[in-house]
Amino acid sequence: MVFVCLMTGSDLLLWAQPTSLPRADTADLSRPAEIPAALIIRDAHSIYWSFFAARYLGFDEVWVAYSHDRVNWSRGLYTGIPVLPGNSFRVRVSEAAIDADWFGPMHPPAERRYYRSSIDTTIWGYTIYKHVLYGDADADGLSDLAEDILWTDPDDPDTDGDGLADGYDNNPLAAPLDSLSREEMLHKAVIENELEALPDARLVIVEQLGDRPISYHRSKGIVLSLSPQACDAYVEAHGYGVPILTCNAAAAAGDRLKASFQFFIAPDDAWGYETTFQWEEEEKELRSVGPIDSWRAEPE
Ligand SMILES: [Ca+2]
Ligand SMILES: [Ca+2]
Ligand SMILES: [Ca+2]
Numbered sequence: 001m002v003f004v005c006l007m008t009g010s011d012l013l014l015w016a017q018p019t020s021l022p023r024a025d026t027a028d029l030s031r032p033a034e035i036p037a038a039l040i041i042r043d044a045h046s047i048y049w050s051f052f053a054a055r056y057l058g059f060d061e062v063w064v065a066y067s068h069d070r071v072n073w074s075r076g077l078y079t080g081i082p083v084l085p086g087n088s089f090r091v092r093v094s095e096a097a098i099d100a101d102w103f104g105p106m107h108p109p110a111e112r113r114y115y116r117s118s119i120d121t122t123i124w125g126y127t128i129y130k131h132v133l134y135g136d137a138d139a140d141g142l143s144d145l146a147e148d149i150l151w152t153d154p155d156d157p158d159t160d161g162d163g164l165a166d167g168y169d170n171n172p173l174a175a176p177l178d179s180l181s182r183e184e185m186l187h188k189a190v191i192e193n194e195l196e197a198l199p200d201a202r203l204v205i206v207e208q209l210g211d212r213p214i215s216y217h218r219s220k221g222i223v224l225s226l227s228p229q230a231c232d233a234y235v236e237a238h239g240y241g242v243p244i245l246t247c248n249a250a251a252a253a254g255d256r257l258k259a260s261f262q263f264f265i266a267p268d269d270a271w272g273y274e275t276t277f278q279w280e281e282e283e284k285e286l287r288s289v290g291p292i293d294s295w296r297a298e299p300e
Contacts, residue, residue, distance in 0.1 A: 021062070022052045023052065024076065035050060035073045044095065047066050049064050050066070051064055055203075056202060056221070057149050058149070059241055061083060063078060075141070079100075080149075081100045082119060088103050088104060089101065090102075096129055097128065097130060098128050100127075102121075115241060137154050140158065142172075150173075150222065151230075152172045153166075160174055160213075171222075173225050177212060180214070183249040184209060185286060186257050186277055186286050187209040190261050191214075192217055192218070194245055195218045200221070205224045205234060206225050207227075207246040208226060243265050244264045245263055246264070247259055247261045255278055256290075258275070259277060260274045269297065272294065272295055274293045277289060
């Protein structure tokens, strides 16, 4: 698809089809070097704006980065502007704001695919003020707008108190624990295995095992550790389309533990498996011993 840049007075216009937006699916947006700089417009202050699409916070959304020289770019800034399939966009960068208008059919599936309570996709158009894009009250590298989506504290630079600022913490709601029970070890091992198997860096939620949030290693993207009640509340607020991983681990016969894993995207995509592990006392580790019984939810 083709996009066109137009200048109208001090405003700059950009028309784009969603398919023409460069994507940053696998990028780590906390590192500026990963930002694709293919779709750029320059504003009245000679600042360059690069527009790209990313599912980093769960949905296909428009992100921007800015630069004074087209070489050194800011981190990606979250706009909250949805990339609606089948629609075309007009984006205007003016003195204080970025206006996005989208044009196209408003099929129910397109509305449903984007669940941010702050944006009504049945209305064509959205304005985001530049000061909102930059706004970072606690100076932790994560904008207030992104903190609203991640449920981190916009007034605390380190929500989970583990020494890593929210903007540089891939697991910002869970500090590492000093020691883990066997059940927690198994839960963590299964979850980390599945996190690495995910194809892109999109946001993932992990439902907490028991009453302690566990910190998970993931080489890309953000993981939120939430209690079961908070998972439900999150789906209500930000919606359908964000994967939720759960793994229950329970003692079985002898030194065996049973793990039940589930991958769920509201409203109806789910799959999972059950398997058995043996605790090896000498090696102090868990070894998979059981067959894997997997299942998938039938679409309605
Ligand atoms: Ca912040
Ligand atoms: Ca914060
Ligand atoms: Ca932290």
